[in-house]
Amino acid sequence: MRNILLLIIAGIAMSGCVAVPVTDTKQSAFPGMYADTKPVSMIIVPAINESTAADAGDLLNVTVTQPFANHGYYVMPVSIVSDIFKREGIIEGTQIKGLPASLFKKNFGADSVLFMTITQWDKNYVVVAGNVTVGIEYVLLSTETNEVLWSYTQQVVVDTSGGNSGGGLIGSIIATAINTAATDYVPIAFQVHQRASGALPYGKYHPKSGQDGADNVVNIAAKDAALAD
């Protein structure tokens, strides 16, 4: 359907300069992740929870290390970091948001700092099934330059009943969702991060580091404004 539409558009623009839909490559979208100064380590601050679910923050905080480390980054141990923050009276990323990122270089030796904002965590129940709609924004800042290195915004519906309505990206998420009597939301939070980290360029500790610059980026939204209150 979309192709037909494009053909029509192309037809209209037949004079020569055909309007080709611009798909960005990872390298052109996130040049800082391919520069010599690209980050090796990452500190992840406790998620800012703007959703109505009190538990969403914990769920997304405990599950974030694995997917991002698997992507090749040295993730500062989240449980220790949050413990240190807690002692300083910081329990949520909101309290850190305005601070200069260089602070994380000085105090933790981290090259980059990842902020997460949960905008939505809504559980829906239907007769025999259920799902969670999760909205989340990620912003990775350089602790050297304070610049946005990478950002990603997604809203994803994750089936909590292990249904079989396959097809597409959501279908594959459904297929891997775990079906338990009392819904276990840990694997669901995990999948949310797993999907987001797929849009992140590979880091030093991944065998494909530096080789994914030409890959296309999907579902990105520049979130430079995300940190400006």
Place this chain on the structure above:
Amino acid sequence: MKIIASCLIASLVFLGGCAATVTEAGYYWGDYSQTLYKYTKDPSETTLAEHVEELEDIISTSEEKGLKVPPGIHAELGYIKARQGNDTLAMSYYEKEMSLYPESRLFLERLTVETSKGSDQS
């Protein structure tokens, strides 16, 4: 088709529970997120012991399989040992983390200073 097949495999692996999955970066994580979540939600001696057991299992399983232990595992275990008063063990875990991941040095050295300060006071 391929996607469906791999999803099926993935769910089978999940269902299998103990199947030792190794990621593309070559890490074995066991049930890390689950035990950490349980401890975070309900911090008790039992949930902490379970998480420690998981961390130790990640280290031993990784070593058995000749894999690099994932980032943070040694550091986390060291941090728990330090809080339990076992500074010597804590240091040896921190050392291990620093040798595997030099990026952790500054952070862990600061933690070490804190640890030794803590034991001076007690």
